[in-house]
Amino acid sequence: MNADGRTRLNQTPEWTALAKHREELADTHLRDLFAADPARGTGYTLRVGDLYIDYSKHLVTDETLRLLRELAAATDVFGLRDAMFRGEKINVTENRAVLHTALRAPRDAVIEVDGENVVPAVHAVLDRMSDFADRVRSGEWTGHTGKRIKNVINIGIGGSDLGPAMAYEVLRSFTDRALTVRFVSNVDGADLHEATRDLDPAETLFIIASKTFTTIETITNATSARQWLLAALGDEAAVAKHFVALSTNAEKVAEFGIDTANMFEFWDWVGGRYSYDSAIGLSLMIAIGPDRFREMLDGFRIVDDHFRTAPAEANVPLLLGLLGIWYGSFHDAQSHAVLPYSHYLSKFTAYLQQLDMESNGKSVARDGRPVEWQTGPVVWGTPGTNGQHAYYQLIHQGTKLIPADFIGFAEPVAELSEELKAQHDLLMANFFAQTQALAFGKTAEEVRAEGVPEEQVAHRTFHGDHPTTTILARKLTPSVLGQLIALYEHKVFVQGAVWNIDSFDQWGVELGKVLAKRVEPALTEGADVPGLDASTKALVAAYRELRGR
Numbered sequence: 001m002n003a004d005g006r007t008r009l010n011q012t013p014e015w016t017a018l019a020k021h022r023e024e025l026a027d028t029h030l031r032d033l034f035a036a037d038p039a040r041g042t043g044y045t046l047r048v049g050d051l052y053i054d055y056s057k058h059l060v061t062d063e064t065l066r067l068l069r070e071l072a073a074a075t076d077v078f079g080l081r082d083a084m085f086r087g088e089k090i091n092v093t094e095n096r097a098v099l100h101t102a103l104r105a106p107r108d109a110v111i112e113v114d115g116e117n118v119v120p121a122v123h124a125v126l127d128r129m130s131d132f133a134d135r136v137r138s139g140e141w142t143g144h145t146g147k148r149i150k151n152v153i154n155i156g157i158g159g160s161d162l163g164p165a166m167a168y169e170v171l172r173s174f175t176d177r178a179l180t181v182r183f184v185s186n187v188d189g190a191d192l193h194e195a196t197r198d199l200d201p202a203e204t205l206f207i208i209a210s211k212t213f214t215t216i217e218t219i220t221n222a223t224s225a226r227q228w229l230l231a232a233l234g235d236e237a238a239v240a241k242h243f244v245a246l247s248t249n250a251e252k253v254a255e256f257g258i259d260t261a262n263m264f265e266f267w268d269w270v271g272g273r274y275s276y277d278s279a280i281g282l283s284l285m286i287a288i289g290p291d292r293f294r295e296m297l298d299g300f301r302i303v304d305d306h307f308r309t310a311p312a313e314a315n316v317p318l319l320l321g322l323l324g325i326w327y328g329s330f331h332d333a334q335s336h337a338v339l340p341y342s343h344y345l346s347k348f349t350a351y352l353q354q355l356d357m358e359s360n361g362k363s364v365a366r367d368g369r370p371v372e373w374q375t376g377p378v379v380w381g382t383p384g385t386n387g388q389h390a391y392y393q394l395i396h397q398g399t400k401l402i403p404a405d406f407i408g409f410a411e412p413v414a415e416l417s418e419e420l421k422a423q424h425d426l427l428m429a430n431f432f433a434q435t436q437a438l439a440f441g442k443t444a445e446e447v448r449a450e451g452v453p454e455e456q457v458a459h460r461t462f463h464g465d466h467p468t469t470t471i472l473a474r475k476l477t478p479s480v481l482g483q484l485i486a487l488y489e490h491k492v493f494v495q496g497a498v499w500n501i502d503s504f505d506q507w508g509v510e511l512g513k514v515l516a517k518r519v520e521p522a523l524t525e526g527a528d529v530p531g532l533d534a535s536t537k538a539l540v541a542a543y544r545e546l547r548g549r
């Protein structure tokens, strides 16, 4: 029993029923499931917005799906969902509401936190961002010397970097190509160096993105960026035209020396990893323009509405979340691959790593007791077809079960030449071939029938039975990007709700931060830092020697 009176997840009858069902299905191959149901390829599909979701290549039957939905009902996933949308403080360890959905709510919506409707403030900031973005894009907002802004550099890390950096890549073909937009996150000085080395400070705008405005990497890089600017322009007054801030912390922004008139605000009920459709998206908005940005928000909202209202049988985030639980807890899968067949989605999986792993990488339930079930998977992947020539071997023939999402589009982006557009069918042929090969494999009989020598048959046999979801859309647009991100946000939510963990805190990143601060004087001054273990002490000594200190 949980401290809150709920039965522990792995002791519920729904959990036990799934475990038993898993045993019953142990010898059923995907080939059997397709043979038994000729309509499976169309029957096991759903649509949400512009997304066509095929889940037929999963190791599930109608009974599996029914049992999984019962688990969701028993853990009151929809109850917690409604509490989130209502603005209740479901981030229990930080006592905060979780309202990234309010960032894309329509102007006339009413969503209250502590009795105050937050929607007008959301739209006021969006309007200010739009105005600023238009001024930069049109050249009306100039640098200190009167030169037009040609370069925009976002300095931030984690949720204050990954979202806009990912979305900028995804929507590159919608960006103003006259602008150079770069993202600096790493405290390794090489990052800022490479981002600025070929730029004219007089034409460069820095966007300092930090929810807390205390993150050491961001403040350090922002301080160095200011020095770089002032070394060239030689006038403190230049900061006002070349630095803006995105933050919840006006006091720290002012302390840093950025006029709060140049600050775009967001709120503590927006988690860092859920924030790129808030003010944190300013660099993206400058790149693609306010209209495209709003189209993206509309896309988010399509999936928000679907998640909020679709019945369990047709609810895509619910389905995807439950499938992940099926593999993690009942098939011992440790990881989940996200494999986009679009070059523009090159940073998509890196973004999802924070979204998923920072949210659900927890081992303590909401009541503070250790969990006795698997929680979030390792999320990984890179765009196809590159992955096919690197790690797909392991997915096809290795010893691990790796469920995967395949994301592809019917149309190439408009900007490509006719010749390059023609390559799209080859890309997508690979996309379809891979999920087919993963699901159905190649039997020893099939290999033998090809005349393969007997000693090679085992090596050239593909067991198959590897589960995949296929997500297909016509075109990669701002709206479709919003739909995809909201889909994953809510999938992560569903899993956290079933696992009874707080998906919205991130205490696990704190210890390393504290220790880094403590270790730094040992590196720089050779200070004797109390509490250093023997290994770290020796490593610090080796480092100092190598640096000639």
Ligand code: F6P
Binding pocket: 157, 158, 159, 160, 209, 210, 211, 212, 213, 214, 215, 218, 272, 273, 358, 506, 509
């Ligand atoms: O890595 C921890 C973290 O707190 C993330 O959750 C967050 O996105 C990131 O640091 C950056 O934080 P901030 O936006 O406050 O600089």
